[in-house]
Amino acid sequence: MAEVKEKILTGKKFPFCPGCGHGVAVRQLAKVLEDAGIRRHDVVVVSDIGCSGLVDPLFDTHTIHGLHGRSPALGMGVAMGLDEVPGKKVITFIGDGGATIGLQHVLEAARRNVNMTLILLNNQVYGMTGGQISGLTTTKFKEIIDFEKDVPPFDIVKLAHISGARYAARVNSPKQMAEYLRKAIETEGFTLLEIASLCTSYAFKKLPEFLEVVEPEEAYENDRPPTRIRRRETAPLFEPGEGYEARYSSPVEERKGILLAGSAGGGVQSVGKFLATAGILAGLNTTMKGEYPITVGTGFSVAEVILDRDDIHYTGLAAPDVAVIVTRDGLEKVRGRLSPQTKVYLDESLEKDFDLPVRDVVVRPFGKLVSPKSKALLAAAWMLKREKFLPLEALRDVLADHRLSALFLPVLDKAVELE
Amino acid sequence: MxxxxxxxxxxxxxxxxxxxxxxxxxxxxxxxxxxxxxxxxxxxxxxxxxxxxxxxxxxxxxxxxxxxxxxxxxxxxxxxxxxxxxxxxxxxxxxxxxxxxxxxxxxxxxxxxxxxxxxxxxxxxxxxxxxxxxxxxxxxxxxxxxxxxxxxxxxxxxxxxxxxxxxxxxxxxxxxxxxxxxxxxxxxxxxxxxxxxxxxxxxxxxxxxxxxxxxxxxxxxxxxxxxxxxxxxxxxxxxxxxxxxxxxxxxxxxxxxxxxLEYEWIRGEEKAPVLIVTWGVTAEAARDAVKMLEKAGRPADLLVVKTLLPVAEEIREIIDSYTKLVFAEENLTGQYKEILFGEQTPAHVFAVTGIGEMITPRAIAEAVEKTYHHG
The missing domain is CATH 3.40.50.970 (Thiamin diphosphate (ThDP)-binding fold, Pyr/PP domains)
Known part of the structure; x- marks a missing residue:
């Protein structure tokens, strides 16, 4: 029994100007799909703004019609969303103007080799806005109109090919169009077919001979499978109720603000988290806020830790009670925030010209006792020993849980020993 | 336990x-x-x-x-x-x-x-x-x-x-x-x-x-x-x-x-003479400010708007039921206030605004205190 072939087109009157090549392309595509026995429900036609977008109402398939130049990206989204549904064909239309806007989208689709066919209707001009040239207008055409003839067009076929498209080709002859279309539709992965024509309103009148104007036909293939999008199983980021319960006590009643100031790579952010977590172990509410330059690998690194018996809503720290400062970068960053309320724990290397009016300054040679990476931890732990905000055991438990505990615990021991 | x-x-x-x-x-x-x-x-x-x-x-x-x-x-x-x-x-x-x-x-x-x-x-x-x-x-x-x-x-x-x-x-x-x-x-x-x-x-x-x-x-x-x-x-x-x-x-x-529609309207047993209206991160400072004001004997109610747009009639009704309003938001002009009242702020509406750092609880509390002296 012969299979009943589904009609792909709605039968609506074609909206194209008389003689426009777009109509030829639509009819040939519909025939190729029908001949291949493809169901309407298995086809998604993606289009955007411009004459190429006029195809939208012509297809009696699934359709989606978006923004000028963006159909390759929109189509990629659809293709990725349907990648696990077998048998679906995403066919995206774009014009030469749209392809100029969305050039990166085309290259991205090629690079990812998504399962989608892009049909580029290149009629040399922006047909809806007055016949302006696009980035794909050929040099020969521009010579005729005497405009930007020294600027070559993008060869989008070659660009797609070197970006990884499974198949990329240009066809100029209507006679061969069906063959190219069949190849583009049947090939899995990203396929691009540039179909050259001349806008009858703005290009054809000015031209002696169509084939003298367009770029030569070409076709390339990359032997690579399409990128597959597959759902993966993931674990929750946390289980509600997980965390530490209070197993120590703390004398802190009123809010305490601690400022840790050092340099990138010195573990300041980690030490901030250790202190805030140790605070939880000691039954307090805590916050930890990091500050560092956009260039995360250089310059200052500052962490603010708040310890409080009450709930903490506002997380700002205007005047810290304690500042632990271990590097020059850190000192320069927090200099303006130190006040007569602040007690400063300072690395010996910074003592010489430290003249800020703070509550108290305690100096120790933290940097001489451990490596630069451990200096902040040593200074913070020693501060904790002196200030007694939290028992050192709380900090020890946090460090012991860390994958680098073998590095950290000896630093804590040094803090215990240090007078 | x-x-x-x-x-x-x-x-x-x-x-x-x-x-x-x-x-x-x-x-x-x-x-x-x-x-x-x-x-x-x-x-x-x-x-x-x-x-x-x-x-x-x-x-x-x-x-x-x-x-x-x-x-x-x-x-x-x-x-x-x-x-x-x-x-x-x-x-x-x-x-x-x-x-x-x-x-x-x-x-x-x-x-x-x-x-x-x-x-x-x-x-x-x-x-x-x-x-x-x-x-x-x-x-x-x-x-x-x-x-x-x-x-x-x-x-x-x-x-x-x-x-x-x-x-x-x-x-x-x-x-x-x-x-x-x-x-x-x-x-x-x-x-x-x-x-x-x-x-x-x-x-x-x-x-x-x-x-x-x-x-x-x-x-x-x-x-x-x-x-x-x-x-x-x-x-x-x-x-x-x-x-x-x-x-x-x-x-x-x-x-x-x-x-x-989501919002939080925090009131004491008696309606306070002033309502703090805020959203987002500044709401945390406002929560602290309300406590500070309570201690100081200058109570303020608090409206934390969570569904900012579109503006619900219910939100307008709450706001309209107060004779003094203090808006707190971390931007230059008070953008939510502007959405509600336009660029001409009515005399009963005050704003705590700022850029570059979080609005503090103290700044909000001080603005509320001022309304106690105002009219």
Whole structure:
């Protein structure tokens, strides 16, 4: 029994100007799909703004019609969303103007080799806005109109090919169009077919001979499978109720603000988290806020830790009670925030010209006792020993849980020993 | 006795987990400070994760994925949101569900990427050409980061619309000790397949919202478009049926507002003579300010608005029931105040505003104290 072939087109009157090549392309595509026995429900036609977008109402398939130049990206989204549904064909239309806007989208689709066919209707001009040239207008055409003839067009076929498209080709002859279309539709992965024509309103009148104007036909293939999008199983980021319960006590009643100031790579952010977590172990509410330059690998690194018996809503720290400062970068960053309320724990290397009016300054040679990476931890732990905000055991438990505990615990021991 | 356990956590983690539990399944992202934590968490948590080459592509992929049946989310800051804007308009007109988390930072332009702000509200008020409203939910606490993130996903799906989750640097990056056992359970909202025969892609079936038939459906052919269109999804110029569909976009967001209206109205036993109105990160400072004022014998009530847009009548009624108002928000002019009262601030309305650092509880308390001496 012969299979009943589904009609792909709605039968609506074609909206194209008389003689426009777009109509030829639509009819040939519909025939190729029908001949291949493809169901309407298995086809998604993606289009955007411009004459190429006029195809939208012509297809009696699934359709989606978006923004000028963006159909390759929109189509990629659809293709990725349907990648696990077998048998679906995403066919995206774009014009030469749209392809100029969305050039990166085309290259991205090629690079990812998504399962989608892009049909580029290149009629040399922006047909809806007055016949302006696009980035794909050929040099020969521009010579005729005497405009930007020294600027070559993008060869989008070659660009797609070197970006990884499974198949990329240009066809100029209507006679061969069906063959190219069949190849583009049947090939899995990203396929691009540039179909050259001349806008009858703005290009054809000015031209002696169509084939003298367009770029030569070409076709390339990359032997690579399409990128597959597959759902993966993931674990929750946390289980509600997980965390530490209070197993120590703390004398802190009123809010305490601690400022840790050092340099990138010195573990300041980690030490901030250790202190805030140790605070939880000691039954307090805590916050930890990091500050560092956009260039995360250089310059200052500052962490603010708040310890409080009450709930903490506002997380700002205007005047810290304690500042632990271990590097020059850190000192320069927090200099303006130190006040007569602040007690400063300072690395010996910074003592010489430290003249800020703070509550108290305690100096120790933290940097001489451990490596630069451990200096902040040593200074913070020693501060904790002196200030007694939290028992050192709380900090020890946090460090012991860390994958680098073998590095950290000896630093804590040094803090215990240090007078 | 149940022991309390606390963990050091940030709002990005809470929001990402909540969105995943609410049914978001794909994160499409382009990195930008200060939204990168969500990018990192989503990389671990979302069943699909796509690294887009820019923010324009991000929105296009999200739209395509949503049209094909996925529930996409992203996170960005103003420079990225600006690039997404044409795509957001497209998704709004196409009626595609998605959640866009905005981590506000100091502008204009590149501004200061690691400094918080609340400066993007007015932009969102007018983001859709023609002045059509988009739901804007703004978490005011870690609890909200959880519940509003889930609400945003649910609202996006129910109403087939982009929804904004308007946060700021402090809400997404600062870590707090937090008891996650208090978080309410999240049940994902699953769209029922309600189709009226004959199927018309943009004919509303419930809550002024059309059935969401995905591209590639084996039973119904769907037609999705951003251009002015009729119920069949056929592009029309300004014809009555098409314009009715366009008007419905606004009606849909307004009509369903009770389903996603969130706010907190904190009052003492007696109504205070002044109401603090705030949102987002500044709500945390306002909560402290209310305590300070109580101690000082100058009570103030507090309204934390969480569904900022569209503005609910219920919110206006609460605000209108006070003779003195103090708005607190971290931007230059008081953007929420401007949305309610315009650029000419009435005499009974005061504002605590600022840029470059968080509004402090003291600044809010002082502004309230002043109203006690004023008139």
């Amino acid at each position: 149940k022991t309390t356990r606390k963990t050091l956590i940030d709002g990005s983690k809470l929001a990402t987990e909540a969105m995943a539990r609410a049914g978001a399944d794909v994160f499409v992202g382009y990195p930008i400070t200060p939204s990168n934590l969500m990018y990192a968490y989503a990389r671990r948590r979302m069943p699909y994760f796509l690294a887009a080459p820019d923010e324009i592509t991000t929105l296009q992929w999200m739209a395509g994925l949503a049209a094909a049946g996925k529930m996409p989310v992203t996170s960005s800051a103003f420079p990225g949101i600006a690039l997404m804007t044409e795509g957001i308009n497209m998704a709004y007109a196409m009626e595609l569900p998605m959640v866009i988390m905005i981590t506000q930072r100091l502008g204009p332009s590149t501004g200061s990427a690691t400094t918080g702000a609340q400066g993007d509200l007015l932009f969102l008020k007018g983001i859709i050409s023609g002045g059509y409203p988009v739901p804007v939910l703004s978490p005011s606490s870690f609890e909200d980061m959880w519940s509003l993130a889930a609400k945003a996903v649910e609202t996006a799906r129910r109403l087939r619309t982009p929804v904004f989750l308007l946060t700021s640097k402090e809400m997404v990056m600062t870590q707090k000790s937090f008891d996650t056992s208090k978080l309410p359970e999240i049940t994902p909202w699953k769209p029922a397949r309600r189709v009226r025969e004959p199927f018309r892609p943009y004919e509303p079936v419930e809550a002024l919202t059309p059935a969401h038939i995905f591209l590639g459906d084996d039973e119904y052919l769907t037609r999705i478009t951003a251009s002015t269109h009729d119920a069949d999804g056929m592009i029309r110029k300004a014809e009555p049926e098409a314009l009715a569909n366009t008007r419905r976009l606004r009606d849909k967001i307004l009509h369903n507002l009770p389903d996603y």
